[in-house]
Amino acid sequence: MKFLVFSDIGKNVAEIATKLRDLGEVHSFTMKNQRETVLKSGSKRLVLLEGTPFSGNVSGALIGSDLPTYDYVFISSTPLGREVAGLISASTGNTIASEIFDFSIDNDKIKTKRFFFGGKTIMEEENSSKIVTVTPGSFEPSESAETAQEETLALSDSHEKLIEEKDRESSGTNIEAAGIIVSVGRGIGSKEAIEKIMPLVSATRGEIAGSRPVCLDYRWLSEERQVGLSGKKVKPRVYIALGISGQIQHIAGMRGSKIVVAVNKDKDAPIFQECDYGIVGDLFQIVPKIVENLKK
């Protein structure tokens, strides 16, 4: 079988390619500046796209690259990726299996798993779709000895124009790789209060993360630290949820954790249904106690 894999984020290509390379031949497409992260993904062919990517010119490049010769097109579900999948589907008439976190292929059928009802259920489907969008973080990337045959491809001009671009500060953290995560929710109350839980972060040698309001609405933490359905999917050995109510969209991002600890002052908070150890109370009083006990 032959697979085309695309993502504008190299790491996401590596995740999908790792899963697919045992099933067939993988040809990966990504942006040129992502080369390093994709080189050892086990792709037979690596096409590096040059230029300013928009969904129009990227889908054009993929469609122009012998698209009909591929059995499946796998695209990582990033904002750009989802648009590209839609455009390719509209142009080829192939349907899309979307937002998949696990799958198996049986010739012309693909069995897929995705969340449904906002994360409350897992829907298993059998599809004849040839285009698949994959939730980032669904598979563990590993290096392969196979060296990719590299080529570059210039993106064409697009109808969309880039007027201004600012890199957002990236701390270079990757909470998906963390062994211990201390995650804060709206219950933390303010950006300054995050300092007060840093002793727990250092005592556990963990990474700090947060719920969507904390990362997106208030920007108390950077967006790359958001856990959940629309954020990162994490699977640490210990996930410590502080002042997080445990809405289903949050649970969808941390369900794979080995041990879940929750601290919440509301004893009916849904997070207590999804934890191994829960403490009912004020996080600002309980966190120092946990730190103290860890030092014993």
Added chain:
Amino acid sequence: MALNIIVLIKQIIDIDQIRTDPNTGEPVTQGIPFRVENLSKNAIEAAVQLKEKNGGKVTGIIFGTDKANAAMKEAYAMGVDDGIIITGYAGNNPSLTAHVISEKIKSISDYNVIILGNQSADSYTGVLPGLIAGKLSVPILGNAVSIEAEDGKIKIRRALEDKDQIISAPTPCVVSVTQEINQPRLPPVLQIMAAGRKPIKTEQPSLVDIHAGKVLSNLAPKSERRRQIFEDASKGSEEVAKAIRSEIK
């Protein structure tokens, strides 16, 4: 520049009220009301704000069922001017949804911009913006956190994972919005009552045979957590520290 704006509105079963059966894992959907999907509300608010600023008109389209009237009335109350409900929606099938909606839009020739959510809150498919733009052969401005119109062009700001961008495209174009773009308004009672009297067009779709995936199962994920809850903070912190320590080494 007065704008002719189309907003795509999804009606969903209220996912916040869905419970799953603790024994079978089956979602219990019986008796749960329908409502406007979260991102569709952001899309409506964005469309209405764009109209308020530039003048023009907002047309709402729902591909739904005969139960979609309430959703359209809510959209009217928020400021949508005209509403079209296309019936025949039978579950998650984005290719079919895109087909039905884009066929309808093709009959509205003088539109400037189509606004929709970037990923809907129940199925989280996220492929409609690309599908619709592709079927109509118009540019696409995705993941907007703000929208501005200037003559013959739409400009958006968007926040991608590692960068902020301002991008633009000529009209007509598709704009998808994120949850962060606005706080959808809660319309006053008078407006809601007035909305109830406004006519809604209901149409049959031009049906085609586009297969959805066959659902094999749809169940709550199994949770095998211990759920050991402490109300005594001292005891709790001790146990928690013990559990953490065993994983740190």
